[in-house]
Amino acid sequence: MSTGWLIGSAVIAVIVAPLIGGLLRGIDRKLTAHMQGRIGPPIIQPFYDIIKLFGKKPMVAGGAQLAFAYAFIALIVTAVVFFALRQDLLVVLFILFFGSLCLPIGALSVKSPYSQFGGHRELLQFLAYEPILLLAAIPIALKTGGFPIANIFEHGQPLLPDLWITFIALLIVLAIVMRKSPFDISGSEHAHQELVRGVVTEYSGPYLALIELGHWYEMVLLLSILGLFWVVGGLWWLSIIIALGSWFIMLFVDNINARLTWSWMLKFAWGAGVSLVALNILFINLGWM
């Protein structure tokens, strides 16, 4: 892969990722509405929303809030760029984590009970999914001989047959990062709950738009990581099917579950998620997979 091609793909990724992310959000809302017997908004409603938000008057409720809204999106876009440049997967994840951390820190920098509440819960969500995601990089590296994402493309074989256990664990991560039930503990779609809007309660107007945009990038990046499980060979388009399929499972699970407690989430993630990846690593180390 030439350097020019890689840089080109990074530029395309930065431009296209939010379009895909916004579209998926729109389809999400439409499908969810249908599952609940409603008609729902038009599919491109998220774009209308974000454009409107950018046009609103900025309002600030705490000193450091703004900086962290910008840092949130800037770092996640950086992670997307490093992903497109096919860098070390662990490095991509570390940059993504730093970005994700900006959201709770921004929420904690406002003296607001709801925002603090959401920030604390966001940190617990982070505690739940970060180890799974980091650990998931290990079996991939063991199979492809190294952590650079480029290795996966040079590997020549799809990863899913050997790493399906890890893949299942990553679906848990996807549910937490997409803030879908039963893992939507840090903020809910519906403002009239004990959380109000949790971690984003104190963000409004253009800053809320930045965060929404960051979430789109974050979701597309995570779906791309899932797509890596079948990215080579003649059936490369399967990676898109896999990514979209995982996304659809999230919608479905979201609609049949209620929000659960943080301690349940942590136990489930550390128990089921981490054990699954650990088992996969163990099997690879023992030569069984």
Added chain:
Amino acid sequence: MIDSLVGLAILFPIITGLIWLLIENHKARSGVIYVTAAVLIISSIFFLRQGSLPIEYSPPPRWEWVILVANYAILAFFIFAAVKDIVQRGVSRHNILTIALTVAAGIPLAVFEFAQAPHTPLEVAPTLYIDHLSVIMCLIISIIGSLICIYAIRYMRDHEEHRIHLGELKVTTQPRFFFFMLIFLGAMNGLVFSNSLIWLAFFWEVTTLACWGLIRHDEEPQHIDNAFRALWMCLIGSVGFGLAIVLLWNSPLNTISLAEVVSNGALASPFLLLPFALLCLAGFTKAAQLPVQSWLLGAMVAPTPVSALLHSSTMVNAGVYLVLRIAPGFQGTNLSTLIAIYGGAVFLFTAIIAISQSEGKRVLAYSTIGNLGLIILCAGINTPLSIAVGIMLLIFHAISKGLLFLCAGAIEHHIWSRNIEDMEGIARKLPILTGITIAAMLSMLVAPFGVLITKWGAMEAASGIGAWSTLVLVLLMLGSGATTVFWAKWIGRFLCQSPMPGRAKREPLIPLYHGILLILIAFAVVFSILIAPVYNSVIAPSLTEAGYNAALAFSTGTGFLKSPVGIFAAWPIFIIITLALLIPTLTTRAKPEESRSSYMCGENVELGVDEFVAVADERTELKTGGFYIENTLGEGNLNRFVVPTGIVLLVILFVLAVI
């Protein structure tokens, strides 16, 4: 040349420490600190510039006698101090154990020196062995340690003024304080240069003594108790040290030269396993690993520069230094595997307990114990890559943790509290100090800083080295997640504030506080950017000297850090992330008319007033707090499980060493 350099690094601070006890004039005494700092820093850089590392050097034989006598004098002093404590304050667990363990540590040493050694004192050739690892340690001790001593000039002045104001203190006790601080630096330099295990054991005891003297400095009952606890817990390690010396002398190798023992290796000579396990025990106790972590937490009662010194450049570093030093000796054994698991367990448990801590310094202490656990984990994985990562973490941790403690001390002297809850919103009152502190926390936490680079390296090193590495990886990843939580929520407390009318005012700059902090944060940044050259110039040579193949650790094309399985584009990441953070931080300022009160369901009083309207229009204060999950993750709950786990792991360690 070399003898004078060794003399400057070891003896000079000890002599200036003694001078502190004698002279009275405050200005002259501060001058002594500056001179000592300058001499130590310059001599440590000279060591690095020495073209001919490693250096073997044996001081004249009369020094053997000095060491011999001084060693027993220190042990006798421990007993004297404990007996004095019994007389003054009655029998307690701490002073009885101190006496018992001092005797237990003295016996094997005396048996060896007076009964078994062919002549007393026994000379070992070479007595001192100075390689790149020693020089890295010497640089950490001399540069960071000296900066901490300079900071302490101001800190101790404020500290004593405050105590005099409270009526706790009448006459200054600073001479004793700086005496211990300075001999600490000298003893640490001696420790990292020693090749003779007798010399190493002696300097080991001097650091224990200095640590005891510094913890009990304020002489409240709690301080004295905690000092004795630190003393006896570290003496467990000294017992191990003494036994290791006897075992090594009576083994077929018949030597107490550390370099010779390590180069033989336990894989070829299995009888070395038990001595190695005993030396590791000594290292673990010094580094406050499980189950003796409580001594380092108790040491938090001491003035903050003491904590900074213990955690960054001395004491606990001696423990991990010893483990890294002997790691090549147990490469490839089951002992090594278990050490990796043990380090991982310490890393995870301390990170979880740290979430529950509401006292800032205790969070820092748990973070230290965890990071040392991570270094021990790296030593246990025992590949060239992991050892390189361990040494890097030692360097970066020393910088960041020294800095964090000094920040905590400076904040404490503004708000007179160590509780994180009292730090709510201090970013407004102390913007520069808080800014440096947050930067220091980020340097422990996120890419692109050095500590994160070492986490990345440790993860890559731990992947794919056998089925057991699965467990190590799980401990490492979970610990890494928990670490993030306790730092992030602390940063959140600093920043938590409502918009207030008017601009925030910058706090007055105090040269000895802000100046030292800025130097250290500059170190953290510069070393992170220049990690590739730093690796090439000092870490790769120390790997080669220890017998590892440095080509299997990192390669450093174009300033990137390449492990055999991955790549960290250190400086590009640094530039991108710094721009992503700094540009918004420096350019976005909310205009006053954009400020709003936080959402309180419309019941706010007015902007800039942290109150809301409750029942019958009563104005009620709006309060927020941090989260600690004390019930679930608190010490009371977890220590019941964590301490036995530590003991069990150590028992397994010795079982593995014996069979």
